[in-house]
Amino acid sequence: MAKSVLQAKYDRNSLFYLKLLLLLVILQLVACSRPSKPVISGYVEGQYIYISTLSAGTLKSLQVTPGMQIKKNQVLFTLEPLLTDENLTIAKARVQAALIEIKKAETRYKLLETNKNRNALLLKKDIISKEVFEQSVMEYQQALEDKNNALANLTSFKAEEKKAHWEIQQKTVSAPKDGIVFDTYYAAGENIQAGSPILSLLEPAQIKIVFFVPEILLGKLRINQPIKVHYDGAQAPIDAKITYISPKASYNPPMIYSTEERQRLVFRIEASPVLKTKITAHPGQPVSIDL
Template sequence: MKPSCPCARGARFAALVAVLAACGALAACSHRADNTWQGYVEGEFVYLGSSQSGKLTQLDVARGQEIAASAPVFALESVDETAALQQAQQQLAAARAQLADIQTGKRPPEVDVTKAQLAQAVANARKAALQLTRDEAQYRVGGIPKGQLDDTRAAADAADAQVRELTHEVAVARLPGRSQQLLAQAAQVEAAQAAVAQAQWKLDQKRVSAPAKGRVYDTLYRVGEWVQAGNPVVQMLPPQNVKVRFFVPETVVGSLAPGRALTIHCDGCASDVKAKITYVSSAAEYTPPVIYSNESRAKLVFMVEAHPSVDDAPRLHPGQPVSVTLQ
């Protein structure tokens, strides 16, 4: 075989050096910094539903939409609940009217009638008293028998008794109802108020609003479908429920604590996102099925959670891989 040319051997050596240099550069690029860890974005979704069943009549949001706090989300059919509320309100009005009637006693016209009867009784009593005086004078001179005098005296006594009776009736007419009767009617008013509150609550449950601002991730029913009580209709994610999870070895977990700052890097993000650690797991996520040793301890990792600010959270998406750099 013909020996290789020295220039060819030099060229192959130069190429090998270039490959080794490239491999070294690639290894250097793939080396992870000691304070940087891989993680992912996770969202704690809020599932909006109603405690009442009904047909979905209104869906005010769409998937992917950003909504404000207290914004209307959906509504269920509420004909029965509206009628129940109106009935409860009318029953409350009737109970309050009855209580007011008991508290005020008789009406003024009724009291006036009793007063007129009392005035008539007073006039009759005065007339009977005058007649009694005349008959007593006649009896003393022998002008009338004793029986007639007794009849006159009885008529005068009856007239006085009627005056006392009507006087008491006027006083009673001005009095409110008895205390026990008032307490019973007041309890009826409170029961009616509770029925109104219950009917109002059931009606309010047919309209659901957003508990906080956030993004609608999915709608689970269409208008016209029947929704069972408790079933979620809309799935949303408030920004404060966005968090990042990453895992660190047991050699690092001891130096981490809630409140420590970090930065989150994601592909496609214009800039890094600042966040703070909110939770450090106290238990290893992966434990080798062998007794601990210096080799197996290196395989232990601990979960750490961090929350970005509410303003930066919409830049992150659940399931998105990220890199976390501790500060």
Template sequence: MMRCLLLLPLLLAACTEHTPPGYPGYVEGEYVAIAAPQAGRLTHLAVRRGQQVAAKAALFTLENDQADAVRRQHQQQLAAAQAQLQDMQSGKRPQEIEVLQARQVAAEAEARRAAQQRERDAIRLRAGAIAQAQFDQSHATAIAAAAEVRRLQRELTVARLPGRSAQLRAQAAQVEAARAALSQADWVLRQTAQRAPAAALVSDTLYREGEWVPAGSPVVRLLPPANVKVRFFVPQAALAQLAPGRALAVRCDGCGVPVAAWVDYVSPQAEYTPPVIYSNDARHKLVFLVEARLPPQTARLRPGQPVTVGLR
């Protein structure tokens, strides 16, 4: 009997050596704050606290009357710039071309009349019926009439041409600027209605419908399953066993079967340092922060919940 009692501590010590150590810790969540870049009144809150939402699910909508008006304004400015560019590329309107053509016909008729008068005056000059000055006048009139015909011909040719290359490039730049402004207005309008970036738990809603939301102020806080992690502290003697990727077992009150996890991060700095140079006797007081990731489908663990982490 005495021999059995003496062997009992040794058996317990042997069992203790094979039992993986457990480290106290807690669950932490990395929340995603969803906000709109523009200020506005909250017109519709599509989720409630504690609700599970799918990816791309509607979260909230801000008033968008002003953003919609700005978008329509830029849309009209783009249409005007495109129309002006098309007009410059096509030359003058058909009605303007017809006016120039009519002026050219009249100028050609005047040039023929002036040429005929010059011929008559030349005959009369040779017969001595008129003075040299009168012939010179008719000759100058004929030259001017012919020059007017050539001028109108060139003007008509130019009227059929598109705008100059520099003008076309400048107007094309105006079209691109108007298109970029419209794209920006579209983006601003889309930002008034926010959606969930991923499937997540609605942790909290920070505004109520009808309240004014400043620009960049979060309206909904989400907690995706992949953003739940476990934080625990280990002594420096256990650091060699906790390299990133090491499998862990997380236990909690009422969890039943341990939850599988793995080491994701090991802090390079100790959480506690004595005020003086620590000696060998003080080294056991040093602890290091370790973070472990959980499978995304794990829903049993909640932020703030105390856990015990063991090696696997």
């Protein structure tokens, strides 16, 4: 009798586990039958601002390092101003000399103008000869020319002084925008050629997400479509929106951060983070995108 009771209890337990197993199988089949939301792999890309100087010189000091957060108008580096200071000193001296020359020319011009006008009256009264009057006119015209030349020299020397001031200002270069120092290309003491980039900045607004999709997914995407971006180190997905969809297909790029097989023809898609300051990923870092 006891054996029959145990057998019945065993049969009921077996039936329960069998039903449970069947339920799990059904749930698994249902889950597998649902279309999964596509997850695409991509990477972070940045457009850099290359900071250079318009004048050549020796790098006096580099006040930033790669990875440093900088603010707009923060000093980045300075060049040796020795030659520029000398140019400014010379330009200032020329301006002062031109001012003295103008004063002399103006005084002589007024004197000879008065003499010419007086001789014109004397000529009418036949007190002086025509030759004397013509001589005073020639002297007046020469004085006028000298005065105009002195004024022209002053304008030129003031332009040189202004240029020298500008060149000194160019020796100290500040950040045009907030950003991160991505890299530096020179060290203090090195000679810099005019126009050569000394460092590069990465502005948060210039960070974008790049990924590639097969043609089968292209029709589901649109400009300004919201997406979610995942990457290592982020506590939560980053909101972004699609800003560019390539109009033509290309072959798979040489570097795609995924181990899954992809179709050979893909379309380049670019997306911009909604909140620029929230993304901490670095250019080249792989990301995953939820469409």
